[in-house]
Amino acid sequence: MAKPFKTLDDMGDITGKVVLVREDLNVPMQDGSVTDDTRLRAAMPTVLELADRGAKVLILAHFGRPKGQKNPEYSLSKITRPLTAVLGREVQFIPDCQGEAATDGIKVMRNGDIAILENTRFHAGEEKNDPALADAMAAIGDLYVNDAFSAAHRAHVSTEGLAHKLPAFAGRSMEKELDALQAALGEPVKPVAAVVGGAKVSTKLDVLNNLVAKVDHLIIGGGMANTFLFARGVDIGKSLCEKDLAATAEAIFDKAEAAGCTIHLPYDVVVSKEFAANPPSLRTCNVHEVAADEMILDVGPAAVEALGDAIKNCRTLVWNGPLGAFEMAPFDKATVALAKTAAALTKEGGLTSVAGGGDTVAALNHAGVAGDFSFVSTAGGAFLEWMEGKELPGVKALMA
Numbered sequence: 522m523a524k525p526f527k528t529l530d531d532m533g534d535i536t537g538k539v540v541l542v543r544e545d546l547n548v549p550m551q552d553g554s555v556t557d558d559t560r561l562r563a564a565m566p567t568v569l570e571l572a573d574r575g576a577k578v579l580i581l582a583h584f585g586r587p588k589g590q591k592n593p594e595y596s597l598s599k600i601t602r603p604l605t606a607v608l609g610r611e612v613q614f615i616p617d618c619q620g621e622a623a624t625d626g627i628k629v630m631r632n633g634d635i636a637i638l639e640n641t642r643f644h645a646g647e648e649k650n651d652p653a654l655a656d657a658m659a660a661i662g663d664l665y666v667n668d669a670f671s672a673a674h675r676a677h678v679s680t681e682g683l684a685h686k687l688p689a690f691a692g693r694s695m696e697k698e699l700d701a702l703q704a705a706l707g708e709p710v711k712p713v714a715a716v717v718g719g720a721k722v723s724t725k726l727d728v729l730n731n732l733v734a735k736v737d738h739l740i741i742g743g744g745m746a747n748t749f750l751f752a753r754g755v756d757i758g759k760s761l762c763e764k765d766l767a768a769t770a771e772a773i774f775d776k777a778e779a780a781g782c783t784i785h786l787p788y789d790v791v792v793s794k795e796f797a798a799n800p801p802s803l804r805t806c807n808v809h810e811v812a813a814d815e816m817i818l819d820v821g822p823a824a825v826e827a828l829g830d831a832i833k834n835c836r837t838l839v840w841n842g843p844l845g846a847f848e849m850a851p852f853d854k855a856t857v858a859l860a861k862t863a864a865a866l867t868k869e870g871g872l873t874s875v876a877g878g879g880d881t882v883a884a885l886n887h888a889g890v891a892g893d894f895s896f897v898s899t900a901g902g903a904f905l906e907w908m909e910g911k912e913l914p915g916v917k918a919l920m921a
Contacts, residue, residue: 526919527690536575537632541662543679545669546582546600561607567668567692575632581641581679589645597640619657641679648677655682668692671900673915684918691919701896705875709837718743718842722766731910733777738831740785742844749786760817789821798849819845820855829862838863840876843884857888864893877904
């Protein structure tokens with residue numbers, strides 16, 4: 522099936538061409554070392570393929586928040602050695618992403634060489650999507666590849682502006698992400714289930730409003746579920762809850778009913794009088810039996826089993842956010858159990874499962890099943906905006 526965007530397969534002969542590749546190299550560092558190289562590894566397929574095809578590969582990226590000023594603390598020169606280690610190829614560093622310094626650096630590159638250009642955010646025009654900076658960056662390259670879905674929700678020069686100045690293509694990581702998202706909500710195989718968890722309804726309102734019109738089953742977990750339970754007249758004790766959003770929760774119930782979407786809330790819960798690991802006051806009870814001095818901290822085992830049954834009847838699953846306070850035992854049990862069910866169904870071939878968001882990735886890694894899902898997106902903000910049904914500027918520019 523033809524894709525709505527061009528990929529590396531559409532580039533033709535790129536021997537000797539200068540290819541500007543937008544990657545996400547904004548990795549966590551401590552004492553000069555990268556503490557998580559997930560994003561560096563995500564860049565490998567595109568960067569190595571372009572180099573192997575004889576292009577001069579120039580990586581564009583941001584690092585930290587230098588606020589449009591040159592700041593050695595945020596120099597991408599720090600990433601050249603870690604990226605060299607991940608790629609198994611030498612990575613050069615060029616001290617600017619436009620102008621004379623960039624041109625001089627490119628002159629000494631041979632076909633197949635790889636270089637990182639200095640932090641795009643050292644230029645104030647980057648975050649403003651300044652056309653003059655876009656022209657200056659485009660002047661040093663022949664082709665543009667966007668491989669950074671995690672930055673695609675921002676309309677910056679390196680993520681959006683360049684796509685209008687040079688022939689534009691999606692990199693392998695971007696392509697994989699867009700294919701997975703299309704399979705999850707674009708043209709999913711029905712029935713579709715969505716798991717949405719997290720502490721606050723207020724941060725996921727747009728997600729919930731978008732999903733109820735698109736999915737058959739909406740599973741609400743985390744602190745968010747408490748707000749929905751409260752809206753339904755359930756006494757939730759001293760649980761985390763946004764009581765002022767009760768009317769909003771009711772409106773989502775109404776919208777779901779009109780769309781034929783079933784909202785699943787827990788009917789048994791794990792409660793405690795304190796939020797601490799394995800507290801003495803820990804117990805499991807019916808959702809209507811929560812005491813005034815107790816707080817709901819996880820979904821109960823009976824509800825998890827019922828949620829697993831609901832997922833078993835679905836062909837597609839989208840997951841964002843944990844079901845309970847998963848970062849502390851034993852309130853990780855529901856998230857781990859449901860994640861394992863989804864992973865097993867995926868491995869059997871009956872379910873397409875797509876998950877994303879920082880907490881979700883951590884929860885799936887904790888459950889040991891991240892590798893068994895069809896696709897796990899490491900993009901936080903961009904994944905959330907996609908779930909909200911918003912158009913992502915970096916993606917839209919590739920479709921032009």
